[in-house]
Amino acid sequence: MAEHDSQGSQQADDIAEEDLVYDWNAVGKVTSLAPMRGFTFLDETLRDGIQSPSAVDPPIDDKLRLVELASDLGIHFMDIGLPGAGPRAAQDCQTITEFIRDQKLSVKPACAARTHVKDIEAIIDISQKAGRAIEVLAFIGSSPIRQYAEDWDIELMMRRSAEAVDLAVKNGLPITYVTEDTTRSRPEVLDRLFRNVVDHGASRLCLCDTVGHATPDGIRNLLQFTRNLLDGMGRSDVGIDWHGHNDRGLGVVNSIFALEFGADRVHGTALGIGERVGNAALDQILLNLKLLGELPDQDLSKLLLWCKVAARACGMEIPPQYPLAGSDAFRTATGVHAAAIIKAEQKGHAWLADRIYSGVPAGMFGKEQEIEVGHYSGESNVVYWLTKRGYEPDPELVAAILGAAKRGNRVLSDVEVHEIIKEQRDAAARAPSSP
16 A cells, blocks of 8 residues: 555656646736736725725724734735824824834835825824825826716816825825726826826826726726826836726726736735725735736735734624635535545645645645535545544444435534544444454
8 A cells, every 4th residue: 555655646746737737827828917017016905995884993903913914925005094084093094104114014004095185284294203104095086977976177176186296295205196986087087187197296196996897898998098198298107006896796807907908006905895895805816916927926825814814803704705715715525526636635746636626726825625524425525534533434434424414404514523423432332242
């Protein structure tokens, strides 16, 4: 038996991953997602994320832990709040900025603001007290529907935007100009607004899919329009952000397309929390870019921890089916699936078992495949479950557990399986011994 195992392991070692996985994702892919440019990430969890009506505003200690984890994950920027919202928001932004400074974290702070002087002044005050630059994310609604509802005209919007940018620039703060509902805004309006703020010193433009309206075609058109405008102004140094929401369920894929089509920074939140159905899930964006080979040196070993801390801090539950962080992400009780995983493990190569029924390698992110016992299970599930936990897979015990599962309509809990094991042991102890 040992000889067979050794041969199986040697055979597995001789097989390259590309021999067993044909990757259609890589066909025709000759450049990275953002050719000739790098790209960065901005975490919106502590601002846009906690605007979810189901979320709580976390206590400051939890916010500091989330900032620390974001920095550990290599997230470059973090929107730490909207200080113009009130005293508590302002104090939390002050505390977070000082924490980033004192702990020498790599993540850079940013604060949201309306294009109002008072909102910008609140950020300037925090920056000066902390002795640390804070990026200003100044937003204004730009779509016709928003202009109609607010009774805004383009001249008012131009004036407010210029005043906000001028104030930030005068005080030495980088400013990103955020057009809310960009994906439903008219090109002639965006043209005037963008040229106006770039001329006044804005360092970045943020294109927002505020209501989750965009499809990949729309993103391509909008990114191409914006890049052409900046290139025509001779301002290729001005960055382009993408800020997406998930109303059509396209938040993550749209963010990846945005990078491919010309954005150099994307926004998202932990677990995709946010208003309505939420923002683009930054954890899923990071996971996918890692698997696409775009983040070869980025350590995502704390990605799962970040998700769990965010869920607890914001009072949100992680759905069982949620990618990576959900309890069912790498869990199966189906007999065919379990048998394939077990056979793959017996080939002697860990990555094989981790991929045969999983598009995301659990081991890459600190998890492992789990095989459980339920009404769709076979004997292999039970044998694996028992062996994994140090029990001898006695045929009578295996039959008892599988029988209980087949009589039910769901996966047996660990407690239920242990109870069956106890019952079988007690019955064996009571049975009369042979003479």
